[in-house]
Amino acid sequence: MNTIYQKVSADAVKQADQKAYETASEILRRGGLVAFPTETVYGLGGDAKNPEASGKIYAAKGRPSDNPLIVHIADLEDMEQLAEQIPEVAYRLAEKYWPGPLTMVLKKSPQVPYETTGGLDTVAIRMPDHKVARELIRRSGVCIAAPSANTSGRPSPTRAEHVAEDLDGRIDMIIDGGEVGIGIESTIVDFTGEVPTILRPGYINEEMLGQVLGEVKTDPAILSANQEKGFRPKAPGMKYRHYAPKGQLILFEGSEAAVAEEINRQAEQYLAEGKSVGILAAEETAERYPKGIVKVIGNREDEISVSRGLYRVLRDFDREGIQIILGESFEGGRLGQAIMNRMLKAAGYHVVRL
Ligand code: TXA
Ligand code: MG
Numbered sequence: 001m002n003t004i005y006q007k008v009s010a011d012a013v014k015q016a017d018q019k020a021y022e023t024a025s026e027i028l029r030r031g032g033l034v035a036f037p038t039e040t041v042y043g044l045g046g047d048a049k050n051p052e053a054s055g056k057i058y059a060a061k062g063r064p065s066d067n068p069l070i071v072h073i074a075d076l077e078d079m080e081q082l083a084e085q086i087p088e089v090a091y092r093l094a095e096k097y098w099p100g101p102l103t104m105v106l107k108k109s110p111q112v113p114y115e116t117t118g119g120l121d122t123v124a125i126r127m128p129d130h131k132v133a134r135e136l137i138r139r140s141g142v143c144i145a146a147p148s149a150n151t152s153g154r155p156s157p158t159r160a161e162h163v164a165e166d167l168d169g170r171i172d173m174i175i176d177g178g179e180v181g182i183g184i185e186s187t188i189v190d191f192t193g194e195v196p197t198i199l200r201p202g203y204i205n206e207e208m209l210g211q212v213l214g215e216v217k218t219d220p221a222i223l224s225a226n227q228e229k230g231f232r233p234k235a236p237g238m239k240y241r242h243y244a245p246k247g248q249l250i251l252f253e254g255s256e257a258a259v260a261e262e263i264n265r266q267a268e269q270y271l272a273e274g275k276s277v278g279i280l281a282a283e284e285t286a287e288r289y290p291k292g293i294v295k296v297i298g299n300r301e302d303e304i305s306v307s308r309g310l311y312r313v314l315r316d317f318d319r320e321g322i323q324i325i326l327g328e329s330f331e332g333g334r335l336g337q338a339i340m341n342r343m344l345k346a347a348g349y350h351v352v353r354l
Contacts, residue, residue: 003168005160010037010177013135020175025140027172028053033060035149035163036136037177038128040101040186040202041156041311042163043072043146044171045136048082051115054145060170063152067237068118069145070103070186071125074137079125082143084109089213090191096212099129101182101203105190105235116145118236122192132177147237148185155243155311155346158183162315183308184342188235189216198222199235201338203307222341245314247278249325249347254354260288262354263326267292270324278317280327282306293322303335310339314346 006020013021024034031053034045044061046053048071058065071082076094079086083106090104108123117123128134137144148156151166160176167174187202189209197217198206209216221231222238250266252259263279268291270277277292283299295313298305317325327347330339344351 001169001172003164003171004173005164005176006173007160007176008132010130010132013131021135021139024136024173024175025142028136028140028142028144031056032172033057034136034173034175035157035160035167035171036133036146036175037130037160037180038072038133038146039130039181040128040184041158041180041182042149042160043070043128043133043144044149044163044167045072045144045146048116048143048145049111049113051113054113054115057145057147060167061147061150061152063147066118067147068120068122068124069116069147071112071116071123072133072137072144072146073125073127074134076127078143079104079106079127082109082112082123082125083107087191089196092212093189093196093209094127097204097208098127099134100127101129101186102126103186103188103200105188105192105199107192120236122190124188126186130177130180132175136175153244155245155314156185158308158311162311165315165319179308179312181308182304183310183312184338187338190219190234197234199233200238201341203335203338205334205337207334243311243314243342243346244348245325245346246318247276247322247325249280249314249327249343249350251327251329251343251347251351252354253329253331253351256285256288258354259328260285262352263328264289264291266326275323276321278320278322278325280313280317280325282328282330285328292326293317293320297330300330300333303333303339306330307335307339310342 008017103126149163187204188200221233297309
């Protein structure tokens with residue numbers, strides 16, 4: 001398959017971009033696949049109500065078919081078509097945080113095929129806050145089922161080049177709207193139990209949800225202390241070793257000085273064994289590492305730069321064939337839980353605590 005590649009402006013829908021949107025909309029309406037930017041990561045989109053399109057998404061990604069897709073909408077009425085028995089608190093959350101990096105799990109309506117929900121009676125719905133995503137949903141008239149646009153198990157794409165790296169020749173079109181803003185996937189909240197429950201941490205954190213919902217729980221399986229113990233998460237996709245680079249990532253937790261000392265010690269050791277070594281560091285501490293290939297993920301004072309940089313840096317290490325990646329940890333702050341959830345998975349829970 002020849003994948004069409006089109007650049008569009010990310011901050012406005014320009015006249016010059018009309019043809020790209022038209023082409024993409026046609027592809028979606030006839031059951032094809034289009035990768036597009038959202039504010040979190042790039043998504044691989046297909047018509048959520050077309051079981052064949054969902055089948056193509058699983059095939060293109062090599063994704064296990066029990067791992068349900070998130071359906072992207074542009075208007076609240078779409079939620080009412082796709083879901084049933086929507087609780088009042090879900091409306092309140094939508095009002096506060098949609099469009100935005102928040103996904104809600106609700107009871108599905110008969111309009112959503114089981115192929116899209118991985119066989120579940122629930123459906124995950126999100127209204128993205130990105131000009132390109134919104135224009136595509138509106139223009140096509142399609143509710144877009146979209147997982148992250150990476151090959152299953154690889155880091156999510158934060159740039160169109162990342163999508164091409166994984167899926168070129170396997171999908172109909174890639175819309176390039178530049179680098180995304182947040183860089184890690186949306187927060188998922190499940191409304192189908194007694195108490196709203198966070199199934200995946202993200203930019204909209206527990207405190208922000210609590211302000212609207214009052215009571216909110218976190219799936220115990222995603223707390224970092226339990227992540228390593230093999231708790232079974234409720235979101236099917238959270239159980240896979242995910243977001244992973246090809247090299248072995250090892251994380252180091254402790255004081256800045258202790259972390260730098262231990263990373264430098266291990267770097268020398270691996271280099272002496274003839275391995276290629278990468279070091280994943282914050283801008284503030286990058287200069288502490290004289291050996292190995294040092295890559296800056298972001299600035300600790302600007303947490304979003306860290307979340308945005310994580311997957312990019314992991315992919316860059318992969319492209320350079322780095323075998324061992326020694327990484328600083330980024331716990332704490334308002335995004336710490338979400339960032340560490342991804343980092344721990346990428347590391348296969350290999351953490352050195354100092
Ligand atoms: O930010 C995002 O959410 C991105 C962009 C493209 O919107 N999408 C994304 O999709 O991260 P994906 O497929 O990579 O992750 C979806 C997660 C998986 O862990 C899946 O198991 C969970 O959502 N999920 C989807 N439907 C669900 C449901 N009905 N119940 C529980 N978990 C569900
Ligand atoms: Mg994904």
